[in-house]
Every structure is written in structure tokens, then in C-alpha cells.
Amino acid sequence: MLSSQKPPQFAKAKLSPLPAQTSSCCNNDTCNAAPEAETIPDTGERYSWLVDGMDCAACARKVENAVKQLVDVQRVQVLFATQKLLVTANSDIRPQVEKAVKAAGYNLRNSAAPAEKTSSWRENLPLMLLIVMMALSWTLEQFNHPFGKFAFIATTLVGLWPIARQAVRLIRSGNWFAIETLMSVAAIGALFIGATAEAAMVLLLFLIGERLESYAASRARRGVSALMALKPEVATRIRNGEREAIALAELRPGDVIEVAAGGRLPADGRLLTPFASFDESALTGESIPVERQQDEKVPAGSTSVDRLVQLEVISEPGDSAIDRILRLIEEADERRAPIERFIDRFSRIYTPIIMAIALLAAVVPPLFFGQSWDEWIYKGLALLLIGCPCALVISTPAAITSGLAAAARRGALIKGGAALERLGKIQHIAFDKTGTLTAGKPQVTAIEMNGEINENELLALAAAVELGSSHPLAQAIVREAQNRGLALPVPSANRALAGIGVEATINGETVLLSAPGKLAENILDTSWQQRITQLEAEGQTVIAVVRQNSLLGAIALRDTLRSDAKQAVADLRKIGVQSVMLTGDNPRAAAAIAGELGMDYRASLLPADKVSVVNELNSRSSLAMVGDGINDAPAMKAATIGIAMGSGTDVALETADAALTHNRLTELASMIGLARATHNNIRQNITIALGLKGIFLVTTLLGLTGLWLAVLADSGATALVTANALRLLRKK
Known part of the structure; x- marks a missing residue:
């Protein structure tokens, strides 16, 4: 204490x-x-x-x-x-x-202090004592009614003491309508009208319900606790060739750490070892180890399967993959769903209303209709117990927390209940093309020459001009030349021509790389225009290579589809979600990619144009926007919900309402399915909570049920609601 x-x-x-x-x-x-x-x-x-x-x-x-x-x-x-x-x-x-x-x-x-450990014997001692006293009281009642009655009174007082004490504490702290208060009033009232056995049984059932709730709560938190346990307490850092064990809080980006076979990564890292296998199942749910190559990123909490590995830390303390998931779960209450906020407001007036009904039920029939006071006070006390809002209050957050945790385990981070609720209403998804539907790494697919030089010579000239450029197309050309082992000529005076392309001087001659549409009119003849049009119709991007204003040839490149793009679009179609591609690429290239995926498209879009299209589509039906770049952020913000690829820019990830941390597009359909299942689960929970209370309210007024079942209407409903929400954690 x-x-x-x-x-x-x-x-x-x-x-x-x-x-x-x-x-x-x-x-x-x-x-x-x-x-x-x-x-x-x-x-x-x-x-x-x-x-x-x-x-x-x-x-x-x-x-x-x-x-x-x-x-x-x-x-x-x-x-x-x-x-x-x-x-x-x-x-x-x-x-x-x-x-x-x-x-x-x-x-x-303190968050760093371990929880106080208590034995299950000590935790369950009050409950076991009450069970024993109840058994003795019932036995005495069978042989001697007066002694049995006194025994039930004693049992009630023993069970009532801790509950009434807690009720007084809560009243002093401003909680007037807590279940402990309602239970204390009901038990004391039952004693006054002579229902001693029922008073004791009410308290016994309440304590049993409390233990069930405690178990359900710990079960619900088990997933969060498992995430916390994924991070080791210390890390092995290598500095100046020396190994030292340090606390996780001391790790900084750039530090080199070592993880033994079977050990867990304490932070997100970049692999320095040539290759290694990692078990990422705790984070992704995938049971098969993942092969990682040198320089690839590995998330914290992963386990090195078969070897000692070295990594460079890339995450700040408290900002690893595990920390981000935990922070997301914590912030779920910051972004509560509208239905959750409504239930919270409703529950605040629900209990006082039920208490007023209970008071009227206890007083009105005896005063105005000559009914028995004992009978109607008894019914009023039962109604009082039915009025506890526990099951109703937990119906929504239990489902949302389970839904968010289940999504996080599959590599989908959803930023709170509001985003989860909107996700469940999605009917259309708009995709950015490059880096989202495609791999974002163009490859050279064809090289066309005019006959003056051969294919390798043309590629070498183009690669020499593009040396040092960070543009994906330029890097693809250089990479292709390197793969072929070509010797590149030495360029000079490399420069970018705004809106046209890039040029350099090679062997005293100017070599220009440009989009065909940016060239002077006299450079492309009809034959070349037809060849370039055919390449673009196949979804390829064409770069013309010009030397001294004479066309040497053209290089065609294409950004390949992600391996899971087709499956993702097909899975979305199965659940009734239509897809559209939004891209700044030319219409012919966009049409080729969209045709391969079987989806609609809008091409030649600037960032502002994407926002306009998203607003237009969003006005018809709920739309999600999936992207990975800074230019996608405005459109993601304009959509009903924005979803970022985990490999995307920080701006996109911050703007988005959800993120696919493992870049698996196939998780989109699962995310939407999980969001819909969560919404259905909430409706089920509310129906259970209010339905049971409504049934027992009517049966109590009719005299069919009493205090015992009134307690079950509360504790039983709470346990059912929590158990129902936990089903989401097992959803495939």
C-alpha cells in the first residue's frame, strides 16, 4: 500500500x-x-x-x-x-x-514499478468465506429457522462490510451511483423487509461477478501486457569494439547493438549482418520467419531465429514499433467513436433514471393502490440492482479495444475508435499508384535504337547522364547499366533542364534525356511517335535519348505491380468495396496498370486535383484514401479516412487515420472486415446489456424474478459483454 x-x-x-x-x-x-x-x-x-x-x-x-x-x-x-x-x-x-x-x-x-503480487488464495478469501457462511446458514435454516435467519443476517453483514466501506469511499470522491452503493442499499433494504437469505445471496453473487469481471479484464489486457513483454529490459551495445549491457532508455539512433540467437530486438534496427531470419509473429501474426538482408529494417520485438546479429538502432527511446502500437492503444480513448461518446453520455443519466423508477415502484403502489409495502420495496430493490450501468459502459470500449488490438497484431494501426467506426462504413477505396499499388522501383523493360549505336552503348550514355540523380527513373537506368557490367563514359556539365529533362556533355557532345513530349517537333518522326505511343499504351514510361539534337533511341521503364496488389483489389471486391487509382502518371500508363488490376482510374492528377477527385467521390459514398507520399497527404485528409503505407513518408503517416505498418495491401480487406465486425460486436453488446436489463425489469415488476436474478442481470451481462468483445481478438 x-x-x-x-x-x-x-x-x-x-x-x-x-x-x-x-x-x-x-x-x-x-x-x-x-x-x-x-x-x-x-x-x-x-x-x-x-x-x-x-x-x-x-x-x-x-x-x-x-x-x-x-x-x-x-x-x-x-x-x-x-x-x-x-x-x-x-x-x-x-x-x-x-x-x-x-x-x-x-x-x-510508478509505471516502472512492478505490480504488487498477491496470491490467488488471498484474493479469493472473502468470496470463499462468504460461500462457507452461506452453506452453514442454509444448513441451519433447514433445521432451525430462527438460527438460520440470524446466520443469514451475520453472513450478509460480513459480505456487506467491504462493499459498504467502498461505497462510502466512492460517495466521498463524487461517485454517487456506483454499483457498490446500489448493492449496499439493496442488501440493507432486503434485511429490513426480512429477506435475509436473499440479501446474503445477492452479496455472494455480486462477489462472484466481481471475480469474473476481474478475470475478464485481465484477459482483455493480456494482449497489451504481451506487447510490453516483447521488449527486453537491457540491450547489448557495441562501442569501440567493447560490448556493454545498457538500459533501453540509453539507446540512441546510430548505436550498434548485438542480439543473440533467440533474443528479441530492443529497438527498431537496420540490419548490419549480411542476412538473417527473424520471427516477427508477435507483431504481425505471421508464423513463418522472415528473411532479412543487410540494410533492411527490422522492428523491435522481433526474435533472431538462427544467428547472432548486429543492427544499427534507428528508433528513439519510446518510439519503436512496439511503443507505437502501445501508444495507439492508449490514445484510443483520445479519439473515441461517436457511438462510444453517446453511450458514455447516456449511461450518466441512465442510472439516476432507473433509481427514480425503483423509488417510484417501491412507493407508489403501496401509497396509492394499497399494495403490500414488503412486496413493492422488494421489487424496488431489485430494480435498483438492475440499474447498474457497468455492462452498458463497457460494451463499447471493450469491443473497440479488442478491435484495435486485433488490427495491431495483423500489422494495421488504427488511430482510435472514431477511425475504426468510419473504416467500417467504407464503400470505396482510392489508391495512389507509385509506391502503393506498385513497388516504387521502376525497371528498364525495353531499349529501342535508331541504328547508329547498339543497345549497351545507348544504355551506357543514358546512365552516364543520370549518374548522381535521386530520381527513381534515373536510378533504374543506372542500376540496369551496372547489372550489365557496362563501363560508363565520363560526363561533364551535368544539369537539369526544368520541365524538360537532364543533359550532360560526353566526349564533347551534348546528350539529352527527356520525355518524348518535351522534345522539339523535328526530332521525332512519325515512325518513332508510333513506337513510343505503343510503349506508353503498354503502361511503360519512355525516355528519349538525344545526341546533338539527333534521336539515338528510347528507353522504356515500368514500375512493377506489388506482388499483393491484385489479391488486395480482389479481396476488397469480395466484401463490396470498389477501388479507384489516382495518379499523376499519363493516362496510357495509368490505363495499363488499372486494366491489369481490374479497377477504375484517374490520371494526370496534381495533388490539388487528387483532393478534388477525393471530395467528389467522398460526396457519393464513404471513401478511404491509401497513399505513401507527401503529395498524398492532402487527399488522405480529405477522405473519410486516410490510410498510409508503413514505408511512406512521416507526413503521410501523421496525416493518416490508419497505417499498414508491414505494407501488406491484402490487410485492407481484413481491416475493413474487422471494423465491421467491431461495429456489429458493439451492437450485440448494447443489445445484451440493455436487453437483459429490460427483460429483468419487466419480470421483476411482474413478480417473476427477484434480487438474485437482478444481480445476474448486471454481473452476468458484464461478463457476457466482455467475453463477446474478446472474440474479436481471435477473429481470422
Whole structure:
């Protein structure tokens, strides 16, 4: 307990504003901006703790309410999935927060401190004691009614003590309608009307329900805990030829680390070893080890399968692949789905309404219709128990957290419940071409000559002109020349001609590489124009090679399709999602790629044109935009939801609402299917929560059910809702 030891030094940091959930600039109703209250203040200090003892989302609200009442608190948030309490305040109020949370019946600890270990025997002792006392009370009741009645009263008081004590704590911290309060009132009321056996049974069922909720909560958090466990506690760094064991927080980009066979990577790294196999199943779900070559990136948490490897660290502390997934899960509450916000608001008025109905049920029939007081007080107490909102409150966040975790395990990061909800409504997907549908690495596919020089000579001239260029087409030409082992002539006066191409002087003659359409009119004759048109119709990009204003020939290149592009488009079509390609490439090249994939296309688009097309398509039906470059960011923002390729630019990844971290397009259909399944799961959970309560409300008023089943209507519904949400983790 915190009171019996020196208070830990909890995390303190300047608050960096996180992006608030905003609308996606779309022209339909599928975009939902988060209310202003969802944003995080720009000023103040942020503190964080881990909270022990929370069994459900309602517990998280109790902790929030306890801290909200403190002076100088700007914002309070409890992230139930990771058990984290975040507080933003104008001053250092850590002692007050610790005191308030402890008064509410929960324990705080530093994020670096391990959870206090308690034996299952100790945890279950109150429940086992109550079961034994119930058995003894029932036995006495069979032989001697007065003694049995007193035994049930004693059993009730023993079971009531911890619950009533917690209820008083919660009332003091501002939680007036907690389940503990409702349970205490119901048990005491049952004792007063002589329903002693039922009073004891109500408390027993409640404690059983609490244990089931605790188990379900720990099961739901198990995936998050498994992610946290993927990072080793120390790393082996190599510096000046010496190996040293250091903490993960000391690793910096550029450090060289060593990982033994069977060891896990502590940070994202670039492989320095010529090649190695890595088990990435914990992050991707793929059971087959992945072969990585030198200079390829390997995510943190991967396991070196068969050899000692060295890597160069490329991620900052706290920003590895695992950290990003954990941060995404934590920020899910920052970007809550509209349905989740509605349920949260509804549950706040639901309990007081049910309590009012319970009071009216207990008072009106005896006062105005001469009914039995005992009978209707009993029914009122049962209604009181039915009014607990636990199952309703957890119905949405349990499903969303499970959905986000399941997506993350498949290599798809979805930024919160709002994005997950919008993703489930997608009917069309717009794809950028280069780097998304294609590999982004053009290859030389054909070389045409005019007869003056041979194929290798033409390629060598072109490669010499393109030396040093970072343009993908230039690199493809140079790479092809190197693959053929050609000796390149020495160029001079290399320069780029804006809007035309590049040129250089070789052996005293000017050599120009240009798009055919940028050449002077007299350079291409009819025959060459036909040949170039044919190449472009096949989806190839053509570069003309001109020496001293005379055409030497042309080089055709083509960006090859990603290996999974066809399957991805086919999978999307199966689930009713249509695809369209948006590209700045020429219409003939775009038509060839789109025809191969069996999809519609829009070509010759500038970034502004892409935004216009996205707005047009988005106005008809919900549209997702998939891209990887800076020029795709505006269109991704304009769509209902933007999806970035994991290999894309930082701008695209920041702008997007979701990202395919492992660049597998085939996960798109899975993402949408999972989003739809999550939405269905939420509807099922709400139906279970409200349906069971509605049924038992009617049967209680009719006198068919009593206190025992009223407790099951709450605890049972909570367990069912949580178990139903956990099914998403197993979804294939």
C-alpha cells in the first residue's frame, strides 16, 4: 500500500499537445469531429501513474471522478486498456492525486514499478468465506429457522462490510451511483423487509461477478501486457569494439547493438549482418520467419531465429514499433467513436433514471393502490440492482479495444475508435499508384535504337547522364547499366533542364534525356511517335535519348505491380468495396496498370486535383484514401479516412487515420472486415446489456424474478459483454 512506504516518484513531463480528433474535411455525415471537451489542454504539467484494482470501465470512471474534484486539475483520463492514469495540472498535485485515488479504494504505482503480487488464495478469501457462511446458514435454516435467519443476517453483514466501506469511499470522491452503493442499499433494504437469505445471496453473487469481471479484464489486457513483454529490459551495445549491457532508455539512433540467437530486438534496427531470419509473429501474426538482408529494417520485438546479429538502432527511446502500437492503444480513448461518446453520455443519466423508477415502484403502489409495502420495496430493490450501468459502459470500449488490438497484431494501426467506426462504413477505396499499388522501383523493360549505336552503348550514355540523380527513373537506368557490367563514359556539365529533362556533355557532345513530349517537333518522326505511343499504351514510361539534337533511341521503364496488389483489389471486391487509382502518371500508363488490376482510374492528377477527385467521390459514398507520399497527404485528409503505407513518408503517416505498418495491401480487406465486425460486436453488446436489463425489469415488476436474478442481470451481462468483445481478438 502506498501509505506504508515512501511515495514513488511518478512521471512528470511537459505536456505536448496531442492532435485532437477533427473532421476529415469530407462532404458527408460519416466524419464526426470530437467535441471540444475531448481535446487536451496546451498548458500544464502531465503526470502518469498505473492504477491497480480496476475491473471494468466503470472503475476507470470512478478514478477519474475522484481526481477531477481536485483544484488545479486541467484534465484527467484513465486508459483502462493499459491501466494508466494521466493527469494534467497547473501545479504539482501528485500527493493530492495519490490521496484522492487511495480514498476511492484504488492503488497507484510508478509505471516502472512492478505490480504488487498477491496470491490467488488471498484474493479469493472473502468470496470463499462468504460461500462457507452461506452453506452453514442454509444448513441451519433447514433445521432451525430462527438460527438460520440470524446466520443469514451475520453472513450478509460480513459480505456487506467491504462493499459498504467502498461505497462510502466512492460517495466521498463524487461517485454517487456506483454499483457498490446500489448493492449496499439493496442488501440493507432486503434485511429490513426480512429477506435475509436473499440479501446474503445477492452479496455472494455480486462477489462472484466481481471475480469474473476481474478475470475478464485481465484477459482483455493480456494482449497489451504481451506487447510490453516483447521488449527486453537491457540491450547489448557495441562501442569501440567493447560490448556493454545498457538500459533501453540509453539507446540512441546510430548505436550498434548485438542480439543473440533467440533474443528479441530492443529497438527498431537496420540490419548490419549480411542476412538473417527473424520471427516477427508477435507483431504481425505471421508464423513463418522472415528473411532479412543487410540494410533492411527490422522492428523491435522481433526474435533472431538462427544467428547472432548486429543492427544499427534507428528508433528513439519510446518510439519503436512496439511503443507505437502501445501508444495507439492508449490514445484510443483520445479519439473515441461517436457511438462510444453517446453511450458514455447516456449511461450518466441512465442510472439516476432507473433509481427514480425503483423509488417510484417501491412507493407508489403501496401509497396509492394499497399494495403490500414488503412486496413493492422488494421489487424496488431489485430494480435498483438492475440499474447498474457497468455492462452498458463497457460494451463499447471493450469491443473497440479488442478491435484495435486485433488490427495491431495483423500489422494495421488504427488511430482510435472514431477511425475504426468510419473504416467500417467504407464503400470505396482510392489508391495512389507509385509506391502503393506498385513497388516504387521502376525497371528498364525495353531499349529501342535508331541504328547508329547498339543497345549497351545507348544504355551506357543514358546512365552516364543520370549518374548522381535521386530520381527513381534515373536510378533504374543506372542500376540496369551496372547489372550489365557496362563501363560508363565520363560526363561533364551535368544539369537539369526544368520541365524538360537532364543533359550532360560526353566526349564533347551534348546528350539529352527527356520525355518524348518535351522534345522539339523535328526530332521525332512519325515512325518513332508510333513506337513510343505503343510503349506508353503498354503502361511503360519512355525516355528519349538525344545526341546533338539527333534521336539515338528510347528507353522504356515500368514500375512493377506489388506482388499483393491484385489479391488486395480482389479481396476488397469480395466484401463490396470498389477501388479507384489516382495518379499523376499519363493516362496510357495509368490505363495499363488499372486494366491489369481490374479497377477504375484517374490520371494526370496534381495533388490539388487528387483532393478534388477525393471530395467528389467522398460526396457519393464513404471513401478511404491509401497513399505513401507527401503529395498524398492532402487527399488522405480529405477522405473519410486516410490510410498510409508503413514505408511512406512521416507526413503521410501523421496525416493518416490508419497505417499498414508491414505494407501488406491484402490487410485492407481484413481491416475493413474487422471494423465491421467491431461495429456489429458493439451492437450485440448494447443489445445484451440493455436487453437483459429490460427483460429483468419487466419480470421483476411482474413478480417473476427477484434480487438474485437482478444481480445476474448486471454481473452476468458484464461478463457476457466482455467475453463477446474478446472474440474479436481471435477473429481470422
